[in-house]
Amino acid sequence: METLTFKQAMMNDVTNVFFNPGEFADTHTIDGVEMTAMVDDVEHIEREKKMKSSMDGIYARQILLYVKASEFGPLPAQGRVLKLDGKTYSVVDTTDECGVYTITLEANRSR
Numbered sequence: 137m138e139t140l141t142f143k144q145a146m147m148n149d150v151t152n153v154f155f156n157p158g159e160f161a162d163t164h165t166i167d168g169v170e171m172t173a174m175v176d177d178v179e180h181i182e183r184e185k186k187m188k189s190s191m192d193g194i195y196a197r198q199i200l201l202y203v204k205a206s207e208f209g210p211l212p213a214q215g216r217v218l219k220l221d222g223k224t225y226s227v228v229d230t231t232d233e234c235g236v237y238t239i240t241l242e243a244n245r246s247r
Contacts, residue, residue, distance in 0.1 A: 143234075146234065147234070147235065150204070150234070150235065150236060151204075154174070154202075154236075155172045155173075155174075155204055157172060160174055161173060161174050162174070162175075164201075164220060164221055165219075165220070165221050165222065166201075166203065166208070166218065166219070166220055167218060167219050168219065171203060171204075171207040171208065172203075172204070172207065173201055173202060173203040174201070174202040174203075175199055175200065175201055175202075175220075176199070176200035176201075176202065196242050196243070196244055197242065197243050197244075198228065198240060198241065198242045199220075199225070199240075199241050200238060200239070200240055200241075201220060201237075201238075201239040201240075201241055202236060202237070202238055202239075203236070203237050203239065204235060204236060204237075205232060205235045205236065205237050206235065208237055211230050211232055211237060212227045212230055212237075212239060213227065213230075214227055214228065214229065214230065215227060218239070218241060220241060223243065224243060225241035225242060225243045226241070226242050226243065227239060227240070227241060228240040228241065228242045
């Protein structure tokens with residue numbers, strides 16, 4: 137039996153654990169395409185505690201989206217408009233962490 141390298145084991149975990157709908161991930165519609173992704177609710181709650189208010193009743197809501205690069209396609213550019221589950225957001229920041237995109241999304245919302 138061949139021993140897996142650390143990178144091979146990590147990629148197995150990404151596919152079979154983190155992006156497994158029975159474990160962490162859910163199906164989301166991103167720009168009209170259904171794909172397996174995660175929205176970081178814990179980070180979202182922490183960020184909402186620190187809402188950036190631009191005027192009375194309006195705030196910038198930020199969420200973190202994790203998606204496999206192989207499902208999403210090219211890493212989105214900052215400022216790009218992205219639709220997540222029917223809501224429109226702007227891409228604030230993106231990183232590619234070993235084939236997993238972490239995408240920070242922001243939208244102005246009212247209270």
